[in-house]
Amino acid sequence: MIKKGGLKIGEIVDGYRVIKNIGEGGFSNVFIAYSFSLKRNVALKFFDENVGDSFIREYKILSKLNHPHIVKALGKGVWNNRYYMVLEYASKGSLASRIKRLDIFDVELMFIQLCRALYYAHSMNIIHRDIKPENILYFSDLVVKLSDFGIARIVGEKTFIKKTISATVLAKSNPTLAKDIEIAGTYNYMAPEVFKGIYSVKSDIYSLGIVLYECLTGTLPKISKISPRRIDRRIPKYLSNIVMEMINEEPEDRPTVREIFERMGISEYNKIYSDVDEILMNLKRDLKGDAYKIISKIEERLSLLEDKYAGDISGLGDDIIVFRRNATRILYEIINIIDTTKNVLAKYNNESIHLKKILNYSFLIDYLMHQKYRLECLRDSIDSMFKDT
Numbered sequence: 467m468i469k470k471g472g473l474k475i476g477e478i479v480d481g482y483r484v485i486k487n488i489g490e491g492g493f494s495n496v497f498i499a500y501s502f503s504l505k506r507n508v509a510l511k512f513f514d515e516n517v518g519d520s521f522i523r524e525y526k527i528l529s530k531l532n533h534p535h536i537v538k539a540l541g542k543g544v545w546n547n548r549y550y551m552v553l554e555y556a557s558k559g560s561l562a563s564r565i566k567r568l569d570i571f572d573v574e575l576m577f578i579q580l581c582r583a584l585y586y587a588h589s590m591n592i593i594h595r596d597i598k599p600e601n602i603l604y605f606s607d608l609v610v611k612l613s614d615f616g617i618a619r620i621v622g623e624k625t626f627i628k629k630t631i632s633a634t635v636l637a638k639s640n641p642t643l644a645k646d647i648e649i650a651g652t653y654n655y656m657a658p659e660v661f662k663g664i665y666s667v668k669s670d671i672y673s674l675g676i677v678l679y680e681c682l683t684g685t686l687p688k689i690s691k692i693s694p695r696r697i698d699r700r701i702p703k704y705l706s707n708i709v710m711e712m713i714n715e716e717p718e719d720r721p722t723v724r725e726i727f728e729r730m731g732i733s734e735y736n737k738i739y740s741d742v743d744e745i746l747m748n749l750k751r752d753l754k755g756d757a758y759k760i761i762s763k764i765e766e767r768l769s770l771l772e773d774k775y776a777g778d779i780s781g782l783g784d785d786i787i788v789f790r791r792n793a794t795r796i797l798y799e800i801i802n803i804i805d806t807t808k809n810v811l812a813k814y815n816n817e818s819i820h821l822k823k824i825l826n827y828s829f830l831i832d833y834l835m836h837q838k839y840r841l842e843c844l845r846d847s848i849d850s851m852f853k854d855t
């Protein structure tokens with residue numbers, strides 16, 4: 467029996483059998499445990515002794531939040547003078563373990579879900595303050611959730627913490643500053659104003675922008691902040707532009723979540739579907755048929771351009787090749803996601819107990835709308851190029 471964080475592997479804690487220690491924070495340990503009542507694995511977050519205030523605050527915030535892309539608190543308790551809370555368990559690990567092997571479509575899927583989560587949290591006047599790959603958890607290869615609201619803050623709330631373990635780099639470099647102001651977050655993902663003790667929803671936007679930059683390029687931005695598209699031309703221009711706006715030095719120059727969604731062509735960004743029939747109704751918009759029509763238009767224009775240059779398209783650089791490749795990939799992704807969504811619905815449709823699991827896939831409708839919008843933008847770009855030639 468191995469002992470970690472004061473618990474033995476295999477120990478029974480209030481109806482939970484401890485399986486494995488999976489993480490240690492500044493004032494807590496997280497374990498996988500099997501719940502005898504729920505008949506599934508959960509995460510037990512045990513707080514160190516004498517940090518009861520931190521436990522109460524985090525549980526209070528999580529109890530306010532009920533969203534498909536935010537990890538839910540399932541319960542709480544006290545064991546051997548240590549507070550603990552029961553959380554949903556993410557069997558697929560965190561973004562940190564897969565951040566360098568995501569393609570553009572994986573990144574877009576993840577980004578839409580996190581924007582949904584942030585839009586909801588901010589509407590509830592809650593700032594997360596520690597968005598980073600380790601706090602973005604995969605519950606399947608498609609579904610992600612935002613976790614760890616341990617240093618989250620309610621807008622308007624008085625300062626409650628002087629500094630966190632994540633900010634030790636700053637504390638070492640400027641101990642006077644670190645002592646005098648509130649610092650919370652993880653150094654590489656903290657917005658510039660945070661180092662002055664200033665927090666807002668725009669601080670979360672900055673942190674998510676850094677995560678997105680890292681997903682797209684495989685590295686954190688340097689001081690000069692070269693755009694992702696300059697690093698890799700395969701990255702869509704619109705996505706590269708959004709990232710650069712999100713990591714702007716000035717909070718007022720960063721977009722809101724609403725503005726991000728609008729730039730992605732998503733109009734129902736705050737909608738949580740209430741039942742399976744509503745999702746099916748949205749799938750019946752014949753997105754696949756619409757996509758084929760747009761693709762047909764794109765191919766028609768590209769063929770005309772090629773004919774105009776008598777097969778020699780060097781005057782257009784790589785534009786035609788890129789347009790055709792992107793259009794084909796987007797069409798494939800639309801078909802793939804529609805089929806995936808229908809398979810999920812078919813699997814769970816007759817099992818009411820899994821209704822919440824189905825509704826976790828509501829974001830796929832947003833994703834389909836976004837990909838259709840990308841096709842429309844491609845078509846418009848090609849039309850513009852056609853008129854200019």
